[in-house]
Amino acid sequence: MASRRPDNPITETGILAEFKHHGLRSRRGQKRADLVHQPLDLVIVGWPWIASGIVSLGLALRLGRRLRHSQQR
Incomplete structure (x- = not known):
């Protein structure tokens, strides 16, 4: 996540191929x-993607509260 080129979970896991090339049908009834x-x-x-999203959301909420609190003064 901290590199200049983080992994792309959609393309690198092959999830798109599961839908395009009958991935579920090839696994059913098999001993793979x-x-x-x-x-x-x-x-x-x-x-890692879920964790970074949660951390980013927490930081954004904290920043929003801090900005809102500073404007009330």
């Missing part, structure tokens, strides 16, 4: 190794 950890992929890839 990646099927077990597939739900974890969402957490591992998405967590």
Whole structure:
């Protein structure tokens, strides 16, 4: 997240290919190794983005309260 080129979770996880190339249909009824950890992929890839969004929202709210408080004086 701090690099000049952060990862793009939409393009790098292959989520678009799941919808374009029948990804769910190819997994159903199969004994694939990646099927077990597939739900974890969402957490591992998405967590940094979710965490940075929460931190950014908290900082924006704090800044808004501080600005509103300074204008009342």
